[in-house]
Amino acid sequence: MEIKVLKDILSVNEQMAQRNRSVLDSKGVFMMNVMSSPGSGKTSLILETVRRLKDRLRIGVVEGDISSSIDAEKIGRENVPVVQINTGGECHLDAGMISRALDSVPLEDIDLLFIENVGNLVCPGEFNLGEHRKIIILSVPEGDDKIYKYPLMFNIADVVVVNKVDLLPYTSFDFESFSGAVKGINQKAQVLQVSCTTGQGIDDWIAWITGCVQR
Amino acid sequence: MEIKVLKDILSVNEQMAQRNRSVLDSKGVFMMNVMSSPGSGKTSLILETVRRLKDRLRIGVVEGDISSSIDAEKIGRENVPVVQINTGGECHLDAGMISRALDSVPLEDIDLLFIENVGNLVCPGEFNLGEHRKIIILSVPEGDDKIYKYPLMFNIADVVVVNKVDLLPYTSFDFESFSGAVKGINQKAQVLQVSCTTGQGIDDWIAWITGCVQR
Numbered sequence: 160m161e162i163k164v165l166k167d168i169l170s171v172n173e174q175m176a177q178r179n180r181s182v183l184d185s186k187g188v189f190m191m192n193v194m195s196s197p198g199s200g201k202t203s204l205i206l207e208t209v210r211r212l213k214d215r216l217r218i219g220v221v222e223g224d225i226s227s228s229i230d231a232e233k234i235g236r237e238n239v240p241v242v243q244i245n246t247g248g249e250c251h252l253d254a255g256m257i258s259r260a261l262d263s264v265p266l267e268d269i270d271l272l273f274i275e276n277v278g279n280l281v282c283p284g285e286f287n288l289g290e291h292r293k294i295i296i297l298s299v300p301e302g303d304d305k306i307y308k309y310p311l312m313f314n315i316a317d318v319v320v321v322n323k324v325d326l327l328p329y330t331s332f333d334f335e336s337f338s339g340a341v342k343g344i345n346q347k348a349q350v351l352q353v354s355c356t357t358g359q360g361i362d363d364w365i366a367w368i369t370g371c372v373q374r
Numbered sequence: 375m376e377i378k379v380l381k382d383i384l385s386v387n388e389q390m391a392q393r394n395r396s397v398l399d400s401k402g403v404f405m406m407n408v409m410s411s412p413g414s415g416k417t418s419l420i421l422e423t424v425r426r427l428k429d430r431l432r433i434g435v436v437e438g439d440i441s442s443s444i445d446a447e448k449i450g451r452e453n454v455p456v457v458q459i460n461t462g463g464e465c466h467l468d469a470g471m472i473s474r475a476l477d478s479v480p481l482e483d484i485d486l487l488f489i490e491n492v493g494n495l496v497c498p499g500e501f502n503l504g505e506h507r508k509i510i511i512l513s514v515p516e517g518d519d520k521i522y523k524y525p526l527m528f529n530i531a532d533v534v535v536v537n538k539v540d541l542l543p544y545t546s547f548d549f550e551s552f553s554g555a556v557k558g559i560n561q562k563a564q565v566l567q568v569s570c571t572t573g574q575g576i577d578d579w580i581a582w583i584t585g586c587v588q589r
Contacts, residue, residue: 197520198515198517224523225524229523250494281463300515300541302413307441308412311440325544
């Protein structure tokens with residue numbers, strides 16, 4: 160029988176997250192936790208970033224999925240170290256899973272580590288992993304009202320990336336209204352527009368990422 | 375301190391689900407549990423169905439959201455009874471929440487009750503609500519690989535509705551491949567193509583719904 164004591168789980172998670180952060184800092188690795196709904200473009204944005212930056216930064220990726228290793232295989236083709244976590248049903252990654260994954264990541268040879276969380280706009284927001292930044296992706300076809308329905312995610316974000324802006328002409332997504340709503344609950348988060356299909360806005364995204372890592 | 379005993383929770387949930395089903399059957403109400411990622415079009419599909427069918431069937435809606443009542447307000451404008459459940463953080467509806475909501479639904483005056491679950495392709499699949507059918511929506515921009523990454527949802531579906539097919543020309547979604555993959559893990563589920571924007575396929579969806587209710 161599986162017993163979950165939520166408060167204890169979160170406090171154990173917090174301790175593990177701090178341990179992860181110490182390990183990362185001691186190795187000089189900057190870790191980014193990428194979160195979104197299923198299909199918003201986490202893998203595509205990570206792939207695009209790897210392609211643009213792999214000659215300037217040594218990048219690693221941890222892929223979190225309930226099952227399958229489709230995304231890890233895609234990333235692996237770019238010849239960067241990638242570790243797959245299959246949660247086997249859990250709807251989020253936790254700091255303990257990341258701690259075990261870090262054992263398989265060549266931290267000495269990495270500057271920047273992306274964690275692709277399980278596709279879910281709810282639970283991943285509750286679990287710190289020890290990351291330096293939280294990246295939330297929302298894709299245009301999901302609609303600009305998602306901030307009202309899933310406020311936690313947008314509240315904790317360091318950056319909100321609006322992906323698939325090439326689809327703006329075919330949807331009713333109002334970027335100005337969405338961006339204003341983000342500012343209303345989270346003054347610190349930048350809101351970026353990108354399209355991994357057309358390349359629009361990717362330069363701004365790359366500038367944001369490199370600005371974080373170099374600080 | 376919140377204590378969760380997962381096995382017990384699921385068994386209590388199952389009992390509540392059976393109770394919900396008995397209540398519904400005694401009142402002649404057919405209940406559909408609509409599940410998908412955030413932004414796949416649950417509200418849009420329910421709205422379209424209400425508009426097409428409200429002269430033939432008496433329809434009610436229960437809206438599940440972590441917070442906000444945006445969707446309930448949209449549905450309410452169609453003059454059908456709607457009850458909002460705010461889960462306050464929980465990433466899915468459970469049978470107990472539905473049991474309490476049913477107390478506020480005029481069951482004597484309803485033939486068909488839609489439950490719009492929380493937008494999440496993981497946890498809602500684990501909780502029976504007492505529904506007669508499970509409807510899974512996947513929207514084209516989410517990508518045709520989602521069945522491999524979130525298999526439970528597609529495994530339990532009675533029907534898989536591929537929404538936003540008007541965006542097929544702008545994405546790499548392969549409907550034949552996706553439909554074949556669904557059949558590979560779930561022979562009973564029909565796979566329908568619809569667009570709530572253009573109306574494409576809505577007739578087939580309405581035929582499926584009315585076929586269920588009349589049986």
